Structure formats: C-alpha cells, structure tokens
Amino acid sequence: MTAATNSVTSAATSAATNAATSAATKVRTRFAPSPTGFLHLGGARTALFAWAYARRHGGIFILRVEDTDVERSTPEAVQAIIEGMEWLGLTPDEGPFYQMRRMERYREVVAQMLKDGTAYYCYCTPDEVEAMRERQRAAGDKPRYDGTWRPEPGKTLPAVPEGRKPVVRFRNPQEGDVTWDDAVKGPITISNRELDDLIIARPDGTPTYNFCVVVDDWDMRITHVIRGDDHVNNTPRQINILKALGGELPVYGHLPMIHGPDGEKLSKRHGAVSVMEYPLQGYLPEAMLNYLARLGWSHGDDEIFSMEQFCAWFDLGHLSKSPAQFNPEKLAWLNNHYIRQAEPGRLAALVRPLMEQDGARFDSAPDLDSVLALLKERVKTVNELAEAAMLFYREPAPEPALLSQHLTDAVKPALLAYAAHCMTIDWKKEALAAMLKEVLAAHKLKMPQLAMPLRLMLTGQLQTPSIDAVVELFGRETVSARLARFLG
Incomplete structure (x- = not known):
C-alpha cells in the first residue's frame, strides 16, 4: 500500500503541474469512508453508485480511507469496511489509499498556499474564537471567524503572541457566490459571505478534513463526487479551495439519506447495522446489491436485475431527490429470489457449516444439493434454509x-x-x-x-x-x- 500511496503522490505532482484535468479525462469516482465505525447501508449504497457510474463509463473506481480522525479511527473499522466491500464485490480499481500516509503531500500544498497568499497564519486561540462568536450571537449575527489575522491591503495585523503556534486558515473569497449544478439536487448557490475562513491546518501542522478531501480529489483526478447529502455544507468550502489550487471542479452529486420504515433516520432498530451482519443473517450479496440499487434510483418498473444490467442502466439523472426508505420485507423478498436462482452447490457451501454447528449428521444422509434444491423455494435466508434442511440430517424425535x-x-x-x-x-x-x-x-x-x-x-x-x-x-x-x- 506504500507503493500505491507513493504513486498517488507522484501523480499529484504531475496534476499540480498541469493544474487541471481536461473534460476528456476518463471518469474517476471514489468512495471515501472514515474508519470510525462499520460500513453501514448508507455507505454501501454510496460505494455502489460510485462503482456503478465508473463501470458504466469505463472509468476508474477508487477506495480512499479518510483516517485523519486519529482518536476515532481504528484498524478494525478499516478491516470491516474492506471486508464489506469485498463481500459486495465492489472491488476498487485503485487503492485503498490512506490519508495518514499522505501528510507530507498535504503540508506541501499548505506551504504553497501560504506562499501564494491563498492561506494565512491565524494566532487566535479556540477560546478567543468562541468569544468572538458569542459576541456575534448576542448581536444577532451569524457566528463566524471575524478575520482578525486575515491579511488585507493597508491592514495592520496584531502582534504575534510569543510562543503561540498558529493554525492555517484558507483565505475564502468575501464576495460573490459558490454555485454548482448538483447531479442529484440540481443548482445550488451559497453566498461567500456565509462562509468564514476555514482552518486547513492545526497548530501541530496536521491538516483538517475538508482540506485533505480537496487535495485528494485533485491529486486523484476525481471527476465525479457521489456522496451523502450530509456533505452538502462542505461542498462550497471545498469548491473554493479547489479553485484556489487551480483545479478543475468535479461533478458533485449528493444522495439523500436512507430512512427507516417509519420515516425516521435509519437506526440500529431499523437495520442500520454493519453490512457484514447481513451475511451472518443469511443474505446473499446479490440480493443486497439489488436492494441498495433501488434505494433512491430507478429504471422504469424494473425491480430485479443483475449488476451487469445495473451498470449498463445507471445514470445520475434518475437519482431521487427524496430520502429512500429501508424496507426489510423487500430485502427478504429479493433474497428469496436470489436463493431460488442460486446453484445448490453454492448454497451447500454456505449452509453446511451452519448445519454442522447444529449437529447435522451427513453420513448415510441424502445428497445435500438435492435437499437444498427441494427446500430453497420456501425460505427467505440462507439461515432458514440450513434450519429447514436439518430435518434430513438428524434423528427424528417427534413429540x-x-x-x-x-x-x-x-x-x-x-x-x-x-x-x-x-x-x-x-x-x-x-x-x-x-x-x-x-x-x-x-x-x-x-x-x-x-x-x-x-x-x-x-x-x-x-x-x-x-x-x-x-x-x-x-x-x-x-x-x-x-x-x-x-x-x-
């Protein structure tokens, strides 16, 4: 993975030299999870849509692990994300790349921005920033950094406090708007007056999330950013930073959230568990993929389709602007369909370990493939199939x-x-x-x-x-x- 990271850094240097990607560049999408927890249904759907868009256009799908939240990121979460994508078959063409291995590159870009005047040192402490925000709230204004250390022509900056390490802030434009045509939501415009000067590097020199994302997307030549709409507020800041770097803007598409059957935000009680819980519950990956594909996207009235069909059909224009609703009954129905379509030999490899745990005796017993061919029509999960098959592999004990x-x-x-x-x-x-x-x-x-x-x-x-x-x-x-x- 170090070699892969180095190749990205080399590509980054080339990208920086050439400034921007051309319109003819091959489609490049990315899935960029933070390893602070498991891969949940929303993340899996985002990965699927980004993967499918790249496949549709003969492009490149990249996996990038955004692990700069050192306190919350864990190796176990990284492994869970990779295992979840492997189970779903969402194989990246490049990566995984890790932000923590790209610190030198981020520092290099920060240094160049300071030199170019698109970033500056700010010596305000967190307490001082909070105090200025309290004053603004009291005056009925939107709380924001007031630009105390922002260099301006003819402006005299305060004396640098002795021994205090500064943050680095991005010099956000103060006039005009940020506008992009979101592939899902349509045109979005945010006034630059709504945005303050974002911190892009902390006092210890470590870069912040929004800055790393921009540099990564620039270096990796990402053409389409498909992600959840919880990132909409980050997008205008990221656009301004990317413009300051001379990069060409990708197409942004922000997916609405997935809600539970009751219309509330998806939670554990609705099924917002790790994707890897689903194979343990007896679900097949093709059922999960088919189900996720229909959460916020449609192709006429088609409900059941292969991933080859999905990739051929998938476009951003048919993504819904409304939240999708998780329906466990629909998922179970699809799982039954794919179990019925599965070869008995494949099913046997899945159910045999479960049956052995349950004490199944396979000596002088019926052929397992034949048993599963008989039973698979009536079950919703592989676990139910294993349980149903046990009647052939244990001694009868009628009440x-x-x-x-x-x-x-x-x-x-x-x-x-x-x-x-x-x-x-x-x-x-x-x-x-x-x-x-x-x-x-x-x-x-x-x-x-x-x-x-x-x-x-x-x-x-x-x-x-x-x-x-x-x-x-x-x-x-x-x-x-x-x-x-x-x-x-």
Whole structure:
C-alpha cells in the first residue's frame, strides 16, 4: 500500500503541474469512508453508485480511507469496511489509499498556499474564537471567524503572541457566490459571505478534513463526487479551495439519506447495522446489491436485475431527490429470489457449516444439493434454509403427544402396508406417489391421515415439503428403518 500511496503522490505532482484535468479525462469516482465505525447501508449504497457510474463509463473506481480522525479511527473499522466491500464485490480499481500516509503531500500544498497568499497564519486561540462568536450571537449575527489575522491591503495585523503556534486558515473569497449544478439536487448557490475562513491546518501542522478531501480529489483526478447529502455544507468550502489550487471542479452529486420504515433516520432498530451482519443473517450479496440499487434510483418498473444490467442502466439523472426508505420485507423478498436462482452447490457451501454447528449428521444422509434444491423455494435466508434442511440430517424425535394423535390404531394397518411396499417399489417420486394413493384407496383414508404420521416418523415434524419428495430423498434404507422403529 506504500507503493500505491507513493504513486498517488507522484501523480499529484504531475496534476499540480498541469493544474487541471481536461473534460476528456476518463471518469474517476471514489468512495471515501472514515474508519470510525462499520460500513453501514448508507455507505454501501454510496460505494455502489460510485462503482456503478465508473463501470458504466469505463472509468476508474477508487477506495480512499479518510483516517485523519486519529482518536476515532481504528484498524478494525478499516478491516470491516474492506471486508464489506469485498463481500459486495465492489472491488476498487485503485487503492485503498490512506490519508495518514499522505501528510507530507498535504503540508506541501499548505506551504504553497501560504506562499501564494491563498492561506494565512491565524494566532487566535479556540477560546478567543468562541468569544468572538458569542459576541456575534448576542448581536444577532451569524457566528463566524471575524478575520482578525486575515491579511488585507493597508491592514495592520496584531502582534504575534510569543510562543503561540498558529493554525492555517484558507483565505475564502468575501464576495460573490459558490454555485454548482448538483447531479442529484440540481443548482445550488451559497453566498461567500456565509462562509468564514476555514482552518486547513492545526497548530501541530496536521491538516483538517475538508482540506485533505480537496487535495485528494485533485491529486486523484476525481471527476465525479457521489456522496451523502450530509456533505452538502462542505461542498462550497471545498469548491473554493479547489479553485484556489487551480483545479478543475468535479461533478458533485449528493444522495439523500436512507430512512427507516417509519420515516425516521435509519437506526440500529431499523437495520442500520454493519453490512457484514447481513451475511451472518443469511443474505446473499446479490440480493443486497439489488436492494441498495433501488434505494433512491430507478429504471422504469424494473425491480430485479443483475449488476451487469445495473451498470449498463445507471445514470445520475434518475437519482431521487427524496430520502429512500429501508424496507426489510423487500430485502427478504429479493433474497428469496436470489436463493431460488442460486446453484445448490453454492448454497451447500454456505449452509453446511451452519448445519454442522447444529449437529447435522451427513453420513448415510441424502445428497445435500438435492435437499437444498427441494427446500430453497420456501425460505427467505440462507439461515432458514440450513434450519429447514436439518430435518434430513438428524434423528427424528417427534413429540409423544403428536405421535399419539396421528399414529393411531386406525392408520397403522395402512402404514404397515406402505412400509411393505417400500421394500420392493421402484424408488422414484412418481412411483412413490402412486403407491401412496393406492394404499389410501385400499384403506379408505384421506391424505392427511397417512401423510401426517409419515412425516412425524421420518422427520419428527408435521410441516415438510411434499411427502413423496421427502421419502424419495431419504432413500429406501432410511425410510424402512425409521418406519420399523415406530411401527415395530
């Protein structure tokens, strides 16, 4: 990763020399999470949209870890973000790059800005800044830094306090507006009078978030910034800094938030957990991707589509301006669809470890792929599939009360006849179904009268798929042994 970082720094020098990227430059998007927590649904959706836009245009998708919040950033959070993206298949073309490994580059840009006069030293303490803001609040004005140390023609600056380390502030324009045509929200204009002179470097020389983002986007030649609308307030500041550096502005698109089913901000009770909780709960990545794609974007009435289709269709013009609403039932419905589409072998690799934890016995048991092919139509998660499959891989233990209720003297003769036929019949589902009907007719019984005790004796439970399919999968030896166990 050091080599990758160095290559970005080299590219940065070249970018600085050339000043700006041309309109013909290949599309370059980025996902830039802060590793202060897990990768949640909102972050995953942002990554997906940035990835898809790059794929649509044959561009480059970059992963950048914004880890300058040293106190809150953790290696575990970095790993969780990377694992979440790997599970979703959102593989970056470049990166991950880490801001903490680019400190020298940031200091270089700060030094150049001080030299160019687009930044200046400010010796106000935090307490002094807060005091000036209190005075402004009391006067009914918007609280902001008042420009005490901002150099102006003919202005005499205060004496530099002895022993005090300054911050570096960006010299924000004081006139005019910042305007950009947001790819999601449309034209946005902010007056420069609403923006004060942002701190871009702290007294110890470490750069601040908004400054690092600008330098990174400039150096990495980002053409499209797709991110959550909690960053809208940062954008005018970042635009002004980028203009001061001589960089070409990317296209900005700010995605509305994701809300819970009740319309409130998405929280843990709605499902705002780590993306990596979803594979643990039995969700497939293609279901999650398909679901996230429809949270704030649409292509007509299409609900189910592959990622290849999504990338071919995806554009910024069909992004919604309104918050998306998380619907766990819709996600479960999609997951059922993709489970039904999945190859049994793939499902077997997912469910077998879960079944082994639950004590499944696979010796002399039905073929797992065949069992899953039978069961996958009726489950919403891989975990449900593993639980449903257990009926084939453990000894039946029916509740005595249920067994007494269904295994009555009236049906035992029919069950004994069924068991006898099982010794010689051609072991195919169709033949087994025909034989069951013959036994029912001969003993003048209805299907539930025979199927229910059969289910209990073979599986220990009353709810199973078609009894003929269950019997076929168990095989002649297992069926005969279990019937003999209960019928004597």
